[in-house]
Amino acid sequence: MVKIGIIGGSGLDDPDILKDAKEVEVDTPYGNPTSPLKVGKIEGVDVVLIARHGREHTIPPTQVNYRANIHALKEAGCTHILATTACGSLREEIGRGDFVILDQFIDFTRHRPITFHEEFQPGKMVHCPMAEPFNKGIREALVKTAEEEKIKHHKKGTVITIEGPRFSTKAESHMFRAWGADIINMSIAPEAVLANEAGVPYAAIAMSTDYDCWKEDEEPVTWEAVLEIFGKNVEKVKKLLVNTIPRIGLQK
Numbered sequence: 001m002v003k004i005g006i007i008g009g010s011g012l013d014d015p016d017i018l019k020d021a022k023e024v025e026v027d028t029p030y031g032n033p034t035s036p037l038k039v040g041k042i043e044g045v046d047v048v049l050i051a052r053h054g055r056e057h058t059i060p061p062t063q064v065n066y067r068a069n070i071h072a073l074k075e076a077g078c079t080h081i082l083a084t085t086a087c088g089s090l091r092e093e094i095g096r097g098d099f100v101i102l103d104q105f106i107d108f109t110r111h112r113p114i115t116f117h118e119e120f121q122p123g124k125m126v127h128c129p130m131a132e133p134f135n136k137g138i139r140e141a142l143v144k145t146a147e148e149e150k151i152k153h154h155k156k157g158t159v160i161t162i163e164g165p166r167f168s169t170k171a172e173s174h175m176f177r178a179w180g181a182d183i184i185n186m187s188i189a190p191e192a193v194l195a196n197e198a199g200v201p202y203a204a205i206a207m208s209t210d211y212d213c214w215k216e217d218e219e220p221v222t223w224e225a226v227l228e229i230f231g232k233n234v235e236k237v238k239k240l241l242v243n244t245i246p247r248i249g250l251q252k
Contacts, residue, residue, distance in 0.1 A: 001079070002045060002079050002248060003045075003048065003080075004042075004047050004078060004079070004248060005049075005050065005076070005081040005082070006049045006050070006084070006241065007083040007191065008085070017238060017242060018038060018041070018042060018047060019040050019041045020040045020041055022038070023037070023039075024038075024076075028071040029071065030068040030071055030113075031065055032068060033050055033065060033072040034050065034051060034052060034053065034064055034069055035054055035055050037049070037073075037076060038050075042241075042242055042246075043245055043249075044249070045248070046077075048073060048076045048078055050069055050073065052064055052069065052191075060165045061163070061164040061187050062109070062112055062164065062165075066112065066113070066194055067116060069191070070194040070195050070198050071198070074198045074199075074200055078200060080200065080202075080203075081201070081203075082138065082142075082204075082205070082245075082248075083188070083203070084204070084205050084206075084241070085185050085205070086206070086207055086209045086226055086230050087159060087209065088168075088184045088208070088209065088210045089183055089210065090160075090176055090177045090181050090184055090211075091177075091182050093154075094157070094182060094208050095152075095208065096210065097207065097208065097233045098154060099151060099153040099205055099240065100153065100156075100205075101139050101143055101146070101154065101156060101203070101205060102134050102158075102159050102188065102203070102204045102205075103134050103156040103158070104133065104157075104158040105158065105161060105192055106159070106160040106161070106181055106189075108160050108161060108162050108163070108189075109162065109163050109189055111163060112163075112189075112190055114190040114194075115194070128196055128197045129196075130193065130196060133192045133193070133202070134203045135202055137248075138201055138202075138203035138248060139156075139203050145243045145247060148243070149236075151236050151240055157206070158181050158183075159182070159183045159185055160179065160181035160183075161184075161186060162186055164186035170214060173213050176212075183208060185206060188204055192204065205240060205241075207229075207233055207236075208229075209225065209229035210225055
């Protein structure tokens with residue numbers, strides 16, 4: 001039976017999205033998740049929502065309890081995880097409001113617990129493969145839905161995750177571009193790693209809200225600008241999620 005976990009927040013607590021919603025408080029061996037779980041249905045499919053930064057967006061990226069969030073979703077029976085995130089564009093062709101269906105990440109964080117495996121049992125070393133961190137089936141469902149809904153999107157992209165909460169310097173932004181990153185954010189790593197370690201298929205939708213600070217003819221990113229673009233496009237995020245979920249529900 002398919003049950004889909006959604007990690008995000010902004011605009012996703014809309015009662016018109018989640019039917020028969022109820023709130024569930026949970027604890028994990030890694031502490032409390034960043035919000036209570038909200039459990040219900042979307043288009044007949046069981047769904048569990050969690051707010052990555054808390055319901056009021058009070059938790060900075062490095063302080064997010066990524067391990068507790070992923071553990072809670074797995075324990076709730078989630079068979080798939082869909083994540084949403086705002087991001088900065090590192091490419092001219094990825095404009096404000098564009099969606100990117102991620103296929104690779106670069107982890108540039110330094111201060112976060114990055115694994116469930118803090119020690120190995122004798123003879124049981126665990127090294128999780130990470131060549132393809134985002135689930136192909138979920139990604140294909142997202143792309144097909146975006147095409148049908150005529151939502152401007154990019155079928156693949158590499159995200160670099162920085163520690164935050166500060167934004168990049170210009171030197172860093174140019175370096176990330178040289179490394180091959182297409183977009184930048186503060187939350188996909190280690191979230192994607194932990195989902196893979198937990199064995200739960202994971203994919204992420206990134207919405208471009210700005211051009212970071214590499215682009216000389218654009219103002220450097222500000223939090224206010226991020227909120228403005230995200231607010232203008234949140235309905236597209238909801239449309240993409242609501243129409244993708246039934247498609248995932250039909251996957252074997």
